[in-house]
Amino acid sequence: LSDDAAVVLLGGGQRCVLTSDMLTDEVDFRLEVCDPRRVGRKALAVNLSDLAAMAARPVAVVVSLALPRRGGQRLARQLYEGLIPLAEEFDIAVAGGDTNSWDHPLVISVTALGEVAGPEPLRRSGARPGDAVLVTGAFGGSSLGKHLDFQPRVREALLLNANYQLHAAIDVSDGLSLDLWRMVEESRCGAELDLSAIPIDPSARQLAASLDDGVSALDHALSDGEDFELILAVPAGEAERLLEDQPLSTPVTQIGRCTSERGLWRQLEGGAREALAPRGYEHGLDG
């Protein structure tokens, strides 16, 4: 898939945006150590993050559950106790879904429908050489908690899209450097990063200090994933205005700029640059 969500033509020139995510116990989280309410909330929040990347307004979701037979009813109740408040916060209809039980771990799948705010949905493919690369929030160390409790950047995306000219966007699910690389690849350009400008989450520093595995806080910020922040490509003049305004409750930071040369680069002193390998979580399939 080339965007965070699919754009569906409805006739009469109308369009909607559709996205779906499936989370599995023992793969994406472990119910053994994790409150099911946080899992229910996350299952919705990851979809909202994808809608945010398209600057789409969430309208409705359907929720499908495959519940383990043992304790399934209680588990379903707890999942909804986590999911419903987030749906209410964004005024989203939980429009149905399906519930089954089986002799295996929990699977929860949420499909979300969004409406396109503005004339065009925001895509990954619109970045141009010379655009500023901006990010919301900070990166790295999400495994310490943010991967479950993050705030999807829906309001932020709608506000930015309504008030500034944005060329492209993606949400960071798999790693800042990997998702940035995906965005510029779709745009058939590249990006060079000022590594000293990357906002590092305190959790990334905590993780780097506690693990003693040679992975720096910056490495965590570049590759951990599940930050669910936005990366934006913004024309230089607009970026200047946006950075000056700081219109969000979370900081917006410029971390680099788009280049005509493909790939990812890090800026060196004196205007030189060297290649930077995109790293993050790849959803691998064998065979």
Ligand SMILES: [Mg+2]
């Ligand atoms: Mg995404």
